[in-house]
Amino acid sequence: MKMSHEQFQQQIDNAAALAKAQASRPLELAVVLPTLNERGNIAPMVERLEAALGPSGWEAVFVDDNSRDGTAEEARRIGQTDSRVRVIQRIGRRGLASAAIEGMCATAAPYVAVMDADHQHDPALLLDMLAAVKSGDYDLAYASRFAEGGNADGLSSKGREKGSQIANALARKLTGTELTDAMSGFFLLRTEQLRAQAGELSGIGFKIMLDILATATPRLRVKEVPLKFAERLSGESKLDHGVVLDFAAGLIERYLGRWVPVRFALFGLVGGLGVFVHMAVLAAIYWPDEIGFGLAQATATMVAMTFNFWLNNLLTYRDKKLAGASGMFWGWLKFCGACAMGAFANVAVATLLNDRGFVWWGAALVGVAIASVWNYALSSKFVWGRFR
Ligand SMILES: Nc1nc2c(ncn2[C@@H]2O[C@H](COP(=O)(O)OP(=O)(O)O)[C@@H](O)[C@H]2O)c(=O)[nH]1
Ligand SMILES: [Mg+2]
Structure with a gap:
């Protein structure tokens, strides 16, 4: 049956009304x-x-x-x-x-x-x-x-x-x-x-x-x-x-979380484990007659730093994890850079305090604390953060 003009118009109007009703939900x-x-x-x-x-x-x-x-x-x-x-x-x-x-x-x-x-x-x-x-x-x-x-x-x-x-x-x-x-x-x-x-x-x-x-x-x-x-x-x-x-x-x-930022707590935990790794490596490779202390200490430092980078990537920054060979390599390099600066600040401050008559272990602890905060701030910005 052929549709009249009115019927046709009616159908169009109905469709338009339906579309409008749906669109304006x-x-x-x-x-x-x-x-x-x-x-x-x-x-x-x-x-x-x-x-x-x-x-x-x-x-x-x-x-x-x-x-x-x-x-x-x-x-x-x-x-x-x-x-x-x-x-x-x-x-x-x-x-x-x-x-x-x-x-x-x-x-x-x-x-x-x-x-x-x-x-x-x-x-x-x-x-x-x-x-x-x-x-x-x-x-x-x-x-x-x-x-x-x-x-x-x-x-x-x-x-x-x-x-x-x-x-x-x-x-x-x-x-x-x-x-x-x-x-x-x-x-x-x-x-x-x-x-x-x-x-x-x-x-x-x-x-x-x-x-x-x-x-x-x-x-x-x-x-x-x-x-x-x-x-x-x-x-x-x-x-x-x-x-x-x-x-x-x-x-x-x-x-x-309300007392310590979790990331910092995890970072500190990883750092603590790093100290164990460092000492273990040192104890294993340092034979006074064969390898000098400096070389042994440098090797232990590298191993501990690499371990810390790896564990932080896995644990502390698991939600921002770096992946792929090049991502890992640059991350590791930047992490080492951050740690080197941290170590420098650590030694400088501890030496200064010690010179001023601070008890030696107190000076050392302040140095370590400063280095941890420094490493944390630097690596969360540059290794896993905004500027990576
Ligand atoms: N914005 C954002 N989305 C993410 C991130 N990680 C995962 N997703 C998304 O979250 C959803 C679940 O992630 P998926 O990789 O499929 O995890 P799976 O299903 O548990 O293996 C997907 O839509 C991902 O694209 C992230 O870091 N940021
Ligand atoms: Mg999925």
Whole structure:
């Protein structure tokens, strides 16, 4: 049957009204996606979000730590024609937890979710999670790989699965809540709740959801939805998941963090171990008749410095870890440079104090303290930080 002009006009009007109604749905949910070299995953992710959440009422906030593969450019390219897509490009910064916090604080949406950008988390779960929190029965909803109906096949190793189990047991103690997957990085809550807690969150190492659950008073009511954890779509994993190590750093941060910055505590710990390494190497290679003290001491110093660099990279700065042969080499060289200056300051100050009549061990300790602070400040800026 042929359509009359009026009918045709009516259809157009209806379609326009529908489009307007959809387009003007107010912003309800922000999905925060921290990214590091995820260029190929951005466009498909936006498509999947649209498929799961509909044409409006949501936005995606990609928080990119200045990825070399042009992830931020790719997100901006999409954002030019799609205002639901936003980008926070962080320069000279690294870290999943702090990226998530910043993204969550950068939206006007009343509900906010955090998920991985590599497609291991299924956006189709977002609506269920949103419904749970909107109902008022729950404060936080999260996707669990180990809940009934979920699976962790996408986990790259058995070791990681084991690590998750240990972490769950610890988390139970910490949060007072039964969680099947405490290390999950896929969760949703009211943005207001997050903002109220933002000042308390550590922003390093510690899995961010766990940090939120552990710091909340009163305790949050948690809804689990089962997640079928998928293989990542493209790119590679950046996190090596010393889950247990992450957890330990988180605990230190939580209980000691208000007195000593955790990084400095870890740096000091590594420095202390370095002294043992130094003495052990010295004792092993120094034979007065064969190798002179100077040479032995220099060798021990190099070994200890290299050991300290390696352990700091693995532990103290695990969230900003240097990788690759050239990254490691330059990092190591700069670390040695920082330590050399620290040693110089150490000797200069200790000598001065000693000359002024300070007891010898007191002078030495002041020298060591100055060198530690100096090395820490220099290496966190130049080796692992802003100016690397
Ligand atoms: N902004 C930011 N994102 C990160 C960082 N490290 C990892 N990510 C992102 O966090 C998500 C999870 O990381 P991934 O490497 O897949 O970890 P895995 O799934 O646990 O192996 C991905 O979207 C990564 O791109 C980081 O230092 N900064
Ligand atoms: Mg992943």
